[in-house]
Amino acid sequence: MSEHSTLSFDTRLGFLGAGSIVEAMLAGILKNELIAPERIFVANRSDQARLRHLAETFGVNACEDKAALVEQSDILILAMKPKDAPDACRSLRGLVRPDQLVISVVAGVSTACISDWLGTNGPIVRTMPNTSSAVGLSVTGLSANHAVSEQQLGAATALFEAIGSVHIVSEDELDIITGLSGSGPAYVYYLAEAMEGAGAKAGLSREMARQLTVQTLLGAAQMLLHSSDEPALLRKKVTSPGGTTQAGLEVLDSYRFQHAVTSAVLRAAERARELGAQYR
Numbered sequence: 596m597s598e599h600s601t602l603s604f605d606t607r608l609g610f611l612g613a614g615s616i617v618e619a620m621l622a623g624i625l626k627n628e629l630i631a632p633e634r635i636f637v638a639n640r641s642d643q644a645r646l647r648h649l650a651e652t653f654g655v656n657a658c659e660d661k662a663a664l665v666e667q668s669d670i671l672i673l674a675m676k677p678k679d680a681p682d683a684c685r686s687l688r689g690l691v692r693p694d695q696l697v698i699s700v701v702a703g704v705s706t707a708c709i710s711d712w713l714g715t716n717g718p719i720v721r722t723m724p725n726t727s728s729a730v731g732l733s734v735t736g737l738s739a740n741h742a743v744s745e746q747q748l749g750a751a752t753a754l755f756e757a758i759g760s761v762h763i764v765s766e767d768e769l770d771i772i773t774g775l776s777g778s779g780p781a782y783v784y785y786l787a788e789a790m791e792g793a794g795a796k797a798g799l800s801r802e803m804a805r806q807l808t809v810q811t812l813l814g815a816a817q818m819l820l821h822s823s824d825e826p827a828l829l830r831k832k833v834t835s836p837g838g839t840t841q842a843g844l845e846v847l848d849s850y851r852f853q854h855a856v857t858s859a860v861l862r863a864a865e866r867a868r869e870l871g872a873q874y875r
C-alpha cells in the first residue's frame with residue numbers, strides 16, 4: 596500500500612448499479628469494516644426488490660433517487676453493464692460535482708467516454724476488480740485520468756486494497772486485465788464444475804467431490820503463491836513418468852487445453868475492447 600492509500604471511515608460511497616459485482620464489493624468492504632454501512636448508498640435502474648435485498652443483507656441505504664445518490668456520495672461508483680453506461684451517465688449530467696471522484700468498474704468503457712457522457716472534465720478512475728472481492732481476494736487493475744489527484748488515487752487504491760490487491764496500470768492494459776482476472780474466476784469455476792462432476796460420475800458423493808475439488812484448487816493456488824517454482828515446474832513435480840497425471844495431462848493436451856485457455860483470455864480481452872469501441 597502506498598503512503599497515500601487512505602480512505603476515511605467517514606467517506607460516503609454511492610453505487611450506481613446494484614448487481615453481482617456490487618454485492619461482492621459490499622461484502623468485502625463491510626467485512627473489512629472499511630466504511631460504515633450507513634455511509635453507503637446503492638441505486639439501480641428500477642429493481643426495488645434488489646435494493647431491499649442489499650439493504651437488508653448489508654445494512655446499506657437503498658436510494659431511489661439518483662440525484663440524492665450523487666449528492667450524498669463523496670465517491671460515486673459506476674457499476675452497470677457497458678450497454679447501459681451511456682444512458683446511466685447522461686442521466687447524471689449536471690449532478691456530479693466538478694471535483695467528485697467517479698470510479699467505474701464497467702468493462703471496456705474508457706474514461707474519455709465516461710467524461711463525455713457525464714459532461715465533465717473531472718476525476719475518473721477506471722478499474723477492473725473481480726467477484727472474489729466478496730472474500731477480500733479480488734485483484735483489481737486501476738487506471739486514473741488526468742484530473743485525479745494524488746489523494747483521490749490513494750482513496751481509490753485503498754478502497755480496492757480493502758477487498759484484494761491492486762495494480763495501477765495504463766488504461767489500455769485494463770482490457771487485457773478484464774480478460775485475465777476480471778473474467779478469470781469464471782474459468783476457474785468452470786474447471787471446478789468439471790472436476791466435481793467427474794468425481795461424482797466416477798462414484799464419489801457430490802459433497803466429497805466438491806470438497807476434494809475446492810481443496811485441490813486452494814492448495815494449488817497457495818503453492819503458486821508461496822513457491823518460488825514456475826507453474827510448469829510445479830506441474831512437473833506432480834507428474835510421474837508413465838503415471839496417472841501424465842495420462843490425465845495427455846487427455847488435456849489432446850483437447851488443446853493450453854490453447855483453449857489462452858484463446859479464452861485473449862477473446863475476453865478482445866470482447867472488452869469491442870464493448871468499449873462501439874462508443875469511441
Ligand SMILES: NC(=O)C1=CN([C@@H]2O[C@H](COP(=O)(O)OP(=O)(O)OC[C@H]3O[C@@H](n4cnc5c(N)ncnc54)[C@H](O)[C@@H]3O)[C@@H](O)[C@H]2O)C=CC1
Pocket residue numbers: 611612613614615616617638639640641642674675676677679682683700701702723724725726777
Ligand atoms: N460480474 C463481474 O464479475 C464483474 C463485473 N464487472 C463490470 O461491472 C458492471 C456490472 O456487472 P454485474 O454486476 O455483473 O451486472 P448486473 O447485471 O448484475 O448488474 C447491473 C446493474 O446495473 C443496473 N443498471 C442498469 N442500467 C442502469 C441505469 N441506467 N442506471 C442505474 N443502474 C442501472 C441494474 O439495475 C443492475 O443493478 C459491468 O459493466 C461489468 O463489466 C467488473 C468486474 C467483474
Ligand SMILES: O=C(O)[C@@H]1CCC=N1
Pocket residue numbers: 702773777778
Ligand atoms: O463478463 C463480463 O463482461 C464482466 C466483466 C468481467 C467479469 N464480468
